[in-house]
Amino acid sequence: MESERRIGSFLKSIGASGHSAERKKLWLVTKTYFHTQIDEHLHGSLKRLQQDYVDCIYMHRLRDPKLVASQQTKEQAERLKKSGMTRFFGFSVHDEPVVECLNAAADTDHIDVIMFRYDCHYYPKSDLMAAIEKCHKKGIGLVAMKTGVGGMTLPDRYDPFRKRGLSQYESTLKAVALDPRIHSICSEMTTTDMVQQNSNALSTKASLADLDAIKEHAELVSHLWCRGCDHLCREASGAGRNLAVADSLRFLMYHDHYKKEEWARDLYQRLEPEQRDLYAIAAADWQSAERACPYHVPVGKLMQRVRERLA
Ligand code: SF4
Structure with missing residues (x-):
């Protein structure tokens, strides 16, 4: 809400309101839970x-x-x-069921825009690719x-x-921008450095052969990337419905790959006690969980690391 107030003051100061020419140059969206x-x-x-008016409203998450x-x-x-x-x-969709939401939208006539979580690790996911194509x-x-x-993605040899x-x-921004089906990227730019990085990515020349190299890499590291569908692995592990597997792995990613160790530990500690129950983690059947994971994520090993690094 505060950001809307600040953006509103700024837009007014540059004359971008009503149906003015300045306003028409902008693409302004909002979202609601x-x-x-x-x-x-x-x-x-x-x-x-x-x-x-706004240009688009999203039913958020x-x-x-x-x-x-x-x-x-x-x-x-x-x-x-x-x-x-x-x-x-x-609408926007962050976690599962992304594919089902995209397919449902393509079967209607009233959804104009979808914002969804998408990066180059998703390339091997054929049902998502089919849903994107359909939309x-x-x-x-x-x-x-x-x-x-x-930080774990795109080692040099696969990164053209x-x-x-x-x-x-x-x-990683460039890899998504190359996908001709993606019309825009929602990219956080809170500093001038980030504005520069976004601009660099979009202005660098690239070809579809570059995209093939990225896809090859995505196949190789697919098993390292958790997509957040923890109803699948949690149920198979017998750990009980409260254990927060996907959130724990996301916080571990912040810890290990974004190098935001303190923030990751803080987020983990803010989970409810039953969501980070160490006994439940120790007692779970992670081998069954790994068999249930469609991406073959080594979830047992990673949950062990969650215990060591975040608990
Ligand atoms: S470990 Fe696998 S099944 Fe569990 S949330 Fe991650 S991707 Fe989904």
């Missing part, structure tokens, strides 16, 4: 942004493919667009987010972009 009361949220956002396809969502999308408060309507053919705008994937002076972060 309140998937069934969007009108109310959007009114508040427009007031804070000091705008008459959607998890239910049935909601994508529902009559309620269809009516809401049509009503909001007709009111002129938004030009387009969409692309349907004409749905696709926005990738969380494209920077941490680093030879051209791009950093690891820039390389």
Whole structure:
């Protein structure tokens, strides 16, 4: 909310409001967790942004493919667009079921834009690739987010972009930008250095052969990358429904690969006690969990490391 207020003041100061020429140069979006009361949220956002309309509103962090396809969502999308408060309507999806949400959207006519977690590690995931293709053919705008994937990816020999002076972060951004089905990337830029990195990545020349090299690498490291579908491995492990496997592995990634050790430990400690129950971790059947993991992530070894580094 505070960021909307600040952005609103700035936009007003440069004359980007109403339907002015300056405003039309911008692509302005907002999002809400309140998937069934969007009108109310959007009114508040427009007031804070000091705008008459946004270009898109997302139902944020959607998890239910049935909601994508529902009559309620269809009516809401049509009503909001007709009111002129938004030009387009969409949703964001972070965790599973990404594929099901994308497929559900492609089967409707009321979803214009989807923002979803996507980086080069997902290339070997054929059902996701098919869902992206389906949305692309349907004409749905696709926005990738969380494209920077941490320090373990893209060793030099598989990274054609680093030879051209791009950093690891820039390389992973470039890999997604090369995908012709992705229309935009939601990329955090909180410093001028980050603005420069984003600009470097997008302005560096690359070919589809470069993309093939990245895909080859993605196949090789696919098993190191957890996608957050922990209902699968947790159930197979018998660890009980409360153990936070995916969150623990995400925090371990922050610790090991982003090198944000203190922050990672802090996030882990903020989990509820039953979500980080050391007894449950020790007693779980991780071999069965690994067999249930569609990506063959060595989840037992990684949970052991969670105990050593974060607990
Ligand atoms: S370890 Fe595998 S099954 Fe478990 S959350 Fe990660 S990717 Fe999904």
